[in-house]
Amino acid sequence: MAPMKVEIITAERVVYSEDVDVVVAPGIEGELGILPHHAPLMTTLQSGEIRVRKGGEEISMAVSGGFLEVMANKVTILADSAERAEEIDEARAQEAMRRAEERLRTHASDVDLERAVAALRRSQARLKVARRRRTRPSPPQV
């Protein structure tokens, strides 16, 4: 199938911009799979994993919310933050998760629960993407 364009951008930078075959993104109501020539669509995203397939290769990225638009065979993702798997600092995400869990556990009066839950989800998404990359088997040698 002819490819479609996908552009993943944040306020700071273009994270990813390529012609791809499939995009899978964490829509607010569940995982969204988008193939070329998808009908126009606009939705919000939750924290999670974005996967794109191009040729035989799959790339995984973490996203922490934002908007997704499909229009004229182009997927545009305006992300609150997004990182490619290889950009993720796993130790930092682990520490962010520990802090968020601690805040949720102590449940102190000055803790903003919504903010702690959002931070927990961001860190979990980053860890999932970073670990998936680490455990993925190497491509066959030719």
Ligand code: ATP
């Ligand atoms: P932290 O508490 O570690 O800053 P956070 O979830 O509060 O995590 P964000 O506010 O979502 O961080 O992101 C701030 C910036 O730092 C963004 O540009 C984001 O891409 C980047 N970032 C956050 N966590 C990581 C990470 N573990 N690895 C690489 N970049 C990260």
